[in-house]
Amino acid sequence: MxxxxxxxxxxxxxxxxxxxxxxxxxxxxxxxxQALYQSLLVEDAFGLxxxxxxxxxxxxxxxxxxxxxxxxxxxxxxxxxxSLSMGSALLLAVMADRVVKGSGLYxxxxxxxxAVAPAAAGALWFFMFNPTLGIxxxxxxxxxxxxxxxxxxxxxxxxxIFAASWKQIAYxxxxxxxxxxxxxxxxxxxxxxxxxxxxxxxxxxxxxxLSPTTFFLLVINVVYAFFETFGIVDAITxxxxxxxxQILVYKVYNDGFxxxxxxxxxxxxxxxxxxxxxxxxxxxxxxxxxxxxxx
Amino acid sequence: MASVKLDNIQKTYPNGFKAIHGVDVDVQDGEFxxxxxxxxxxKSTLLRMIAGLETVTGGELEIGDKVVNDLEPSKRDIAMVxxxxxxxxxxxxYNNMAYxxxxxxxxxxxxxxxVKNAAGILELTDEQLTRKPRELSGGQxxxxxxxxxxxxxxxxxxxxxxxxxxxxxxxVQMRVEIKRLQESLGITSIYVTHDQVEAMTLGHRxxxxxxxxxxxxxxxxxxxxxxxxLFVAEFIxxxxxxxxxxxxSEDGESVDIATNIGLALGNGGLPDYAGKKVKLGxxxxxxxxxxxxxxxxxxxxxxxxxxxxxTLVHGHFGEDETDMTVRRSxxxxxxxxxxxxxxxxxxxxxxxxxxxxxxxxx
Numbered sequence: 001m002x003x004x005x006x007x008x009x010x011x012x013x014x015x016x017x018x019x020x021x022x023x024x025x026x027x028x029x030x031x032x033x034q035a036l037y038q039s040l041l042v043e044d045a046f047g048l049x050x051x052x053x054x055x056x057x058x059x060x061x062x063x064x065x066x067x068x069x070x071x072x073x074x075x076x077x078x079x080x081x082x083s084l085s086m087g088s089a090l091l092l093a094v095m096a097d098r099v100v101k102g103s104g105l106y107x108x109x110x111x112x113x114x115a116v117a118p119a120a121a122g123a124l125w126f127f128m129f130n131p132t133l134g135i136x137x138x139x140x141x142x143x144x145x146x147x148x149x150x151x152x153x154x155x156x157x158x159x160x161i162f163a164a165s166w167k168q169i170a171y172x173x174x175x176x177x178x179x180x181x182x183x184x185x186x187x188x189x190x191x192x193x194x195x196x197x198x199x200x201x202x203x204x205x206x207x208x209x210l211s212p213t214t215f216f217l218l219v220i221n222v223v224y225a226f227f228e229t230f231g232i233v234d235a236i237t238x239x240x241x242x243x244x245x246q247i248l249v250y251k252v253y254n255d256g257f258x259x260x261x262x263x264x265x266x267x268x269x270x271x272x273x274x275x276x277x278x279x280x281x282x283x284x285x286x287x288x289x290x291x292x293x294x295x
Numbered sequence: 296m297a298s299v300k301l302d303n304i305q306k307t308y309p310n311g312f313k314a315i316h317g318v319d320v321d322v323q324d325g326e327f328x329x330x331x332x333x334x335x336x337x338k339s340t341l342l343r344m345i346a347g348l349e350t351v352t353g354g355e356l357e358i359g360d361k362v363v364n365d366l367e368p369s370k371r372d373i374a375m376v377x378x379x380x381x382x383x384x385x386x387x388x389y390n391n392m393a394y395x396x397x398x399x400x401x402x403x404x405x406x407x408x409x410v411k412n413a414a415g416i417l418e419l420t421d422e423q424l425t426r427k428p429r430e431l432s433g434g435q436x437x438x439x440x441x442x443x444x445x446x447x448x449x450x451x452x453x454x455x456x457x458x459x460x461x462x463x464x465x466x467v468q469m470r471v472e473i474k475r476l477q478e479s480l481g482i483t484s485i486y487v488t489h490d491q492v493e494a495m496t497l498g499h500r501x502x503x504x505x506x507x508x509x510x511x512x513x514x515x516x517x518x519x520x521x522x523x524x525l526f527v528a529e530f531i532x533x534x535x536x537x538x539x540x541x542x543x544s545e546d547g548e549s550v551d552i553a554t555n556i557g558l559a560l561g562n563g564g565l566p567d568y569a570g571k572k573v574k575l576g577x578x579x580x581x582x583x584x585x586x587x588x589x590x591x592x593x594x595x596x597x598x599x600x601x602x603x604x605x606t607l608v609h610g611h612f613g614e615d616e617t618d619m620t621v622r623r624s625x626x627x628x629x630x631x632x633x634x635x636x637x638x639x640x641x642x643x644x645x646x647x648x649x650x651x652x653x654x655x656x657x
Contacts, residue, residue, distance in 0.1 A: 186381035189348050194395030194447075195369035204394075208385045 032273060038266035050263075057267035066243065067251070067268075074247040077161060078225035085165035086217055089172030090210075094202070096173070097180045107177070114170035118228065122235025125163040129236075149237065153244025156237045160245050163236060164229045172217050179213035180206065219283045223276065248272055297359030297372065297450035297483055298324045299345065305353030306340055306507070314340045315507045317354065325481045327474075329498030331488055332530070337507040339455055342487045346375050346453050359450055369398075374444035375453040378460065380436045382428040382443075389424040392443045399447075413442040416476070434465045441476070452477070452484040458493065470496060491531050495519070503527050521645075525652040528576045528645055534607060536645070537582075537619045539575045543568040550575060550646065553592060553613040558641055562657055565646075572649040579607065579622035581643035584635060591636035594619060596629055608635065 039057055043050040061067050092110060099106055113121070129149060131137050137147035149156040183206060191201045207214075230249050233239060239246035239254055246254065249272065256265025299322040306315035314337045322328045330338040343349040345356065347368035356364050363371050382391050389410055396406045414424055417438040428436055437457060444452055457473070458466045474497055477484050488494050494501050495515040503510040503518065503526070510530075511523040522528035528536045541551045547569035549557035585591040592612045600607040606627040611618050621637060629635060646655040 184379060184381065186377045186379055187383060189346075189368075190375070190377060190381040190443075191383075191394070192348070193346065193368045193373065193375050194443075195398040196394075200398070205383060211385075 035266045035269050035273070038262060039270045040263075041266075042263045053263070057263045058271075061264060061267055061271075069243070070246050070248055070251045073157070073245070074226065074249075077157070077164075077229075077245075077247050078222050080161045081164045081168065081225040081229070082218060082221035084161065085168040086172050086176075086214070086221060088165070089169045089217075090176050092169070093173050093176035093180055094206075096177055110173050111170045113167055114174075116167065118167065118231030119235050121163060121167045122232040125159060125166075125232075126236050129159050149241075151241055153241055156241060156245045160229070160233050160236055163232045164225060167232070168221060168224055172221065175213050175217055176210065179210045183209050215286065216283070219279055223279055226275065227272070298322055298326075298357075299328075299359075299451055299483060299485065300357040301345075301354065302357070303354035304341070304344065304351060304356060306337070306344060306349065307352045313507060315344070318502075318504075318509055320502060320509075320512060322483055322485065324483055327477050327484045327486065327497060327499045329486045329488060329494040329501045330504060331491060331494035331498075331501055332504035332510075333489060335506075336504040338487045338489075338504045340507075341504070342453055342455055342485060345451075345485060346373055347371050372450040373453055374447045374449040374451075375455065376440045376444050376457045378456040380428070380440040380457075380460075382436060382439055384428055387425055387427060388419065388431070388439050388442075391428065391439055392446050395443065395447050409446045409448075410442075413445040416445065417442050433461050434469060437461065437469055441473070445476075445480070450483065452482050454484065454486040456488055457486075458488070459490070466493075473497065491533065495531070501531075503530060521654070522576075523654050525574060525576070525647045528647065528654075532578055534579050534620050534622065536576045536578050539577075539617055539619075540572070540649070541575050542572045543570065545570045550644070552639060553617075556592065558639060558644070560657060561641060565655065565657070568655065573655065574647040574649055574652075576645040576647065577639055577643055579620040581640075582619070582621045583638045583640065584621075584623065585638035586636060591638045594621065594635045594637050596631050596633045596635060598631060599627075599629055601626065610635065612637075 040052060040054060041050045042053045042056065096103060096106055096110065116124070128134050129136050129147065131148040131150055134147075140147045147155060149159045187205055187209075188201055191205050196204065226247075227249050229247065230253065233245055233247060233250045234253075237245045239250045248268065252265050252268045252272065255261045255268065259265075299320075301318050301320045301322075304315060304318045305313070307313045318341060320328070330341060332338050340349055344351050345358075347363070347366060347370075351364050355362055358371055358373070382388075383394065386394065392410045392413060393406050396409060401409075410424070414421075419435070419438055419442065423431065423435065428439065431439065437460075440457065454473070458469055461469060470493055473486075477497075486494075486497055488497075495518075498515060500512060500514055501518055502512045505526050511518060511527045513521075513523075518527060518531050522531060522536075525538070529538065539552065543550050543560075543565055544557055546564070547560075547566040548564040549559045550573065551557050552575070594608070594610040594612045596608055596610045598609040600609070604624065606623050606625065608621040608623070608627065608629060609618070610621070619637075621635070646657065647653065648655055
């Protein structure tokens with residue numbers, strides 16, 4: 001046990017944390033409280049008058065079928081993005097873990113997509129899947145499939161899911177690879193001697209031992225899918241066609257800055273803030289304490 | 296039960312490094328063979344090749360009269376105890392032992408019987424069986440690792456430095472238990488260690504490896520009494536054997552110990568080595584104190600270590616201040632700076648060729 005060290009009173013610790021506190025106050029506390037306040041107001045489209053309405057904005061939201069529709073879409077979207085990106089990342093990490101020669105190069109290439117800005121990634125997928133110019137619809141035509149995500153909502157959703165997952169694979173890959181490499185080789189060897197084949201070894205030994213990493217990534221990926229996919233959605237579909245790719249974070253923007261319903265938009269962002277706080281609590285409660293196999 | 300036969304086993308890595316240079320050994324059914332040598336000598340590699348965790352790049356490996364060169368580890372009918380125990384951290388002790396049995400497809404009752412039986416042998420309580428490995432002490436984990444090997448009822452046990460993570464007291468205790476267990480189960484065992492005391496006490500036979508070459512294969516007493524090379528001579532025995540650089544006299548009848556002091560070889564001497572350089576080895580416990588003898592060497596004491604049962608005296612003698620260690624049982628009253636007269640007898644010396652380092656038989 002370390003004994004607590006006592007220092008004399010000094011301004012230095014406060015000075016050292018001051019920049020961080022300033023950043024948090026200016027860029028988080030202030031806007032967040034503005035959003036909270038705004039969510040209790042109804043404002044006309046020109047910003048000339050506003051009225052304090054208590055929780056009317058929220059009541060309206062919860063009765064709005066479009067909002068629930070967006071909620072549902074967001075869950076489907078997040079679930080699929082998280083599973084697709086984590087699944088592919090795990091597969092790639094397992095294979096990269098076995099590579100002996102040129103592993104550095106292989107890994108570097110796999111990490112690249114993470115360095116691509118969301119809007120640039122969106123533009124890339126936009127061009128690849130563009131119904132008139134894109135290479136993939138052209139290829140799909142040969143097998144008799146007519147791809148047009150500009151009119152087909154399911155295809156549009158599939159496209160944003162692909163694009164959003166693709167960008168997150170690199171990040172997940174890094175963590176899975178690190179997780180795999182921290183599993184002692186002797187465990188795998190012991191399982192091999194015990195008669196477990198590669199598949200069985202993976203599911204009974206490797207996968208359970210990766211669960212802290214998996215759980216951590218699950219939270220990170222859900223947060224990513226909820227909040228950081230705005231750029232991708234905006235660049236590829238702008239929420240369309242017919243709101244079919246309008247996830248919550250996009251709806252905040254759309255209602256607030258396009259629809260100019262500032263109060264309703266603020267109420268939506270307050271709800272999103274609540275979700276983030278919830279996920280963060282889960283993260284700290286479970287990831288850091290419960291799901292751990294380290295001695 | 297099975298014998299293990301290694302016939303000119305070799306290991307060359309893809310980068311061209313040759314780790315094992317052809318090992319031949321016939322491990323009898325029920326025998327306890329210890330592979331011993333310094334770090335990097337290839338002993339673990341050899342064991343892992345027997346286990347099937349490393350490929351065999353040359354020679355033939357037989358377990359129970361069956362060539363197993365290309366067989367999966369699980370098909371070789373072996374069990375292995377790892378240095379870090381390699382227990383599955385997310386499973387209870389019970390499930391750690393039952394894992395391999397479940398894969399074998401045994402019935403629940405059969406698995407239960409085998410696990411309980413092994414737990415009984417290893418003195419693991421029912422309560423401990425429900426714990427996770429991280430909730431056990433080092434010695435208990437070691438038992439679980441042994442248990443996981445026992446329940447499989449293998450033909451061959453492989454041990455890869457299983458005691459090196461334990462503290463000194465526990466190591467001695469587990470060493471005795473492993474020996475007892477091996478004798479009662481009678482399972483052929485191959486054990487890797489770098490600790491020569493462990494090797495001497497456990498093995499029916501020892502194989503001393505150095506840079507992938509077998510220096511000597513024999514019983515502990517053979518290795519101690521007739522080391523085949525300088526390497527074995529220095530490796531086996533603690534404190535290590537004293538080695539003197541010297542030469543055989545011009546007539547081949549005696550070996551020079553120090554200026555003007557020779558030791559008659561008898562038995563016709565070594566005419567082939569007349570005038571040649573040799574290395575002379577003598578164990579610390581074989582040096583005699585020779586009060587008043589004319590032919591004694593005056594050892595200048597530099598350090599005295601009292602072990603209780605024994606006393607170790609470090610010193611040097613002669614013009615070139617050759618270092619020497621003497622081990623006497625009981626307490627010896629001497630202090631640094633003293634001169635102790637010591638003598639060497641012919642029966643207790645080992646001679647080695649200065650060039651090849653091989654033993655010269657008298």
